Amino acid sequence: MTIRCDVAVVGGGNAALCAAITAAEAGARVMVFEAAPKPYRGGNSRHTRNFRCLHHGPLGPLTGTYDEEEFLDDLLKVTGGKTDETLARLVICASEACLPWMEAHGVRFQPSLSGTLSLARTNAFFMGGGKSLVNAYYRTAAALGVEVHYDAPVTHLELDGNRVVRLDVTKDGRPCRVEPKAVVVASGGFQADIDWLARAWGPAARNFLIRGTPYNRGAVLADLLDQDVAAVGDPTQCHAVAIDGRAPKYDGGIVTRLDCVPFSIVVNRNGERFYDEGEDVWPKRYAIWGRLVAGQPDQVAYAIIDARSLDLFMPSVYPPTTADSIEDLAGKLGLPGPRLRATVDNFNAACGDISGFHPTELDGVATRGLSPPKTNWARPIAEPPFYGYPLRTGVTFTYLGLKVDGTARCSRATGPIANLWAAGETMAGSILGQGYLAGLGMTIGTVFGRIAGREAAAHAS
């Protein structure tokens, strides 16, 4: 069976839908091929929550001003300069016009509420989160006549020189050929393909948890890279954070976060500490802990707190392991009891004056003469009951992707590909070379999704 259309969009998340809607509004006949079944549509956009946005003066739910230089500065800080500044400025400047566009296409925002007030100026929060945004876009797309195929993974893009001539799609379990005039690839990274992750990172990656959709397996990305489409981003790296070790292998999303580390001591399988738990506030440290835990035996660690700290952080989705003594807790967690006892005793002995303890700021309450030190919130683990939480490495996304220009167009060594554009996580490595900035994934997806949709529709007409 051969299907023809103007614009084929590969993927079904935020960037894909922004592209599909924009192309359809320009008059193109658009088809969306989403690998996931309908209940899992939307890729990692389902798990997102907000959109980072430039603005001069209050805009929608956003307060104050967030200008180009401050935005870029924030980006440079997290990426350590690993960003294409031209594309970064393009995204930053275009983000302002996106917010009203999103509202006009069904997205609803809410003021920042509990736990997110620190982002009230820079990030606009979706009412109901990313899945409600995805739902709104699917409704809008349907009203524009966009044809959406679920359970329809694209397996191959056939390139003839610098043109895509055909897509191979599995639809209703059968192979099917699609011959579009233009193609937008917006199908994310490869983090759900554990074998690929293990090849890139090393065998330790088999113990990682994947925080998002199991459908981002990078099949289209691999297919295009095999055909020498230009790549960007470190192929060996992924964004990883420390999450609850009991989370599902895939798709645990936001609820698997654990915010207890700054108030805890974190030990490895051998009952030994390995890093300063109080180096900085948790939102600035959860990403490095993904790597730290990945470096421990079996890629697992345990955060231990006492009764005084239980209410200092957001509730966890799984209850902690509880015991009235450190030895009992070690037994329940499968840790060596005497070793954990010694670690806790050494830590407690190194704690000094705790009268300045302040959970929400860097309080300087530090250990003395301990290696590694704990430089803030160092309060003895002394008051039973004691609580333990397992930590594992949770992968958010991968950095390897397709290199694009300012019109979202992909290229080969021989020059630009005439009818192939990319948007979203699959090209975000151009801008986010390392690290992550909250809400920027959705900004990149929205800006480049719209550009890709516009360019693809113009090409098709």
Place this chain on the structure above:
Amino acid sequence: MQADLLQEARRQVEICNACRYCEGYCSVFPAVHRQRAFSDGDLTQLANLCHNCRGCYYACQYTAPHEFALNLPKALAEVRRDSWESLAWPNGLARAFHRNGLMIAAATVVGFAIIFWLARTWGEAGGSGFYAVLSHTAMVAIFTPAFLLPLASLAVSLNRYWRATGGGAIRLADIIDALKSVGTMKNLASGHGDGCNFEDEDRFSQARRYAHQMVLGGFLLCFASTASGTVLHYGFDMPAPYPLWSLPKMFGLPGGVLMTAGALWMVWLKLRADRDLGDPSAWSGDMAFTLLLGFVGASGLALYWLGGTPAMPALLALHLGSVLSFFLLTPYAKMAHGFYRMTALVEEAQHQRATEADNALK
């Protein structure tokens, strides 16, 4: 109350409390986020605060087939119905009617039969108009207890509710806050004001919000009509029937239209909505009660149009029979939701005020 329903609601609410994406939708989530652990009383309060707008279900990244299998509107609907059944007095009656549309239909037929029988035995006692069918004294003798007994029953239940959920001393401001929520149906507006998700999956629509307010407004107008008639009868010696330009008719006529149309709209919406996002076991009971409410309105209107025809005595018996059943079923069927939800909203206003005071101290 049923431990398994409470435990399932607790499991789900704890996941919600770690996520918080739905915080802006309704009053349930801020109430969840104020706590870390949830007693049976807390869950009962959350369940009665939930208006089943379903926004959180369609926005949820953890609904089945995800292994967390969240369906909070359903979990809370089941706890809610269970709470009404166990708080009702006498509670056996609630168990009979909440989950059984046939029982409600049967009760309605019994209501008809009682009025027909009374009309035969107590009718034609020298009255005119409606009172030729059933004397005014007889009507008062039937409907005064039929009105007051359910209210007494509800008072017992609400008192039990208040104690079970830990309500404090009630302030006028709490009641005003709750009335504002009810008046605007704020909790069916999903925070952004676009309405709720009901009859067409994740599409936001005002239909249910409007239909509900039509029924509520219609009901209140009908109640005002009856009350004004009572005042005219006893205070001004002006017995029924009343002309078009009189208070009972000016309240009753639009009231009847709103109640009938609203109830039919609600039935239509309920038929389209996904039953598995509510309490499936209460579906037939809720549906039957909504139809009964519509019948009360429609038969009242019919009585107005055909009051001067030979159909009048039969219509009057049907109307009064349905009103009788409606009153008597109120504490034990869907109608109870209004009383419990108002109570839950008052309590939520109280908790909010206490939290704000705490934060101000910090």
